[in-house]
């Protein structure tokens with residue numbers, strides 16, 4: 057019989073490894089918590105697969121807190137995550153890109169010790185055209201009562217994340233996660249309904265040959281970003297670059313993780329603070345990138361060091377292979 061490893065088994069294995077240094081026996085709480093995410097992801101993926109056959113394409117008819125048109129699938133994905141995670145006792149708060157306020161649970165801090173932050177359906181402008189979308193999540197530990205309120209727990213900097221991951225709904229459905237011991241990838245096996253280990257200890261190449269940016273915004277970027285892209289195009293890093301931009305962050309990042317290169321969403325004239333969201337998008341992907349040997353910055357500084365002030369905070373965002381990112385940091389620092 058072929059041996060398979062599911063996400064939940066993998067988390068438990070990792071915790072057993074960590075037990076050698078921490079001495080803490082895994083309780084299964086964390087793997088049970090993440091099973092809430094995988095269940096919701098399977099619900100979303102089933103909905104996406106049949107989207108053309110049901111009345112699920114198109115706008116929901118309302119705007120979210122970001123002032124963006126909500127798609128029906130945005131609403132469905134958000135509800136699936138809120139439902140599947142809300143039932144887990146270990147959850148203290150759920151913070152969604154789609155909701156103005158966090159959903160909090162009045163649970164004993166000893167039991168309800170995790171905060172899950174998520175972008176339920178990233179890249180939703182791509183839904184109606186059958187192009188990859190994704191779900192991104194970040195997990196924080198609630199601060200002990202004497203150290204801070206629940207709100208302060210939610211606004212911890214990205215380096216405090218205990219786990220982060222994403223699901224890409226593409227030709228196959230892939231889940232990638234880290235708990236700080238490397239980055240691991242799983243593929244949804246429809247025949248058994250489980251995410252099965254397919255890429256253990258993923259590493260981002262030291263250098264790639266793609267840059268990924270919405271070049272239509274170039275006139276509004278700070279000049280250093282334009283010069284940087286010009287430098288890549290001119291072969292300044294010793295390679296010929298191609299451009300790839302899907303407009304679905306999860307998919308653009310997944311390619312960057314596997315193939316290397318750089319993804320940028322610089323500040324623009326219209327959006328001087330950047331477009332992407334710190335808590336839902338930048339922090340989780342930055343944690344994964346660093347764990348895979350890559351780098352993530354907002355300009356020249358590390359994303360994971362930003363101290364969030366509000367939950368829906370935006371940030372400029374640059375992420376990718378070490379070689380391209382070192383050159384970017386130099387370019388924008390000058």
Ligand code: AHM
Pocket residue numbers: 124175177178179180181270303304305306308331
């Ligand atoms: P969303 O979370 O509302 O879908 O928006 C975020 C998306 C990212 O997936 C993507 O990187 C970016 O917005 C694309 O923006 P633009 O169309 O301005 O290039």
Ligand code: MG
Pocket residue numbers: 175177178179305337
């Ligand atoms: Mg998004």
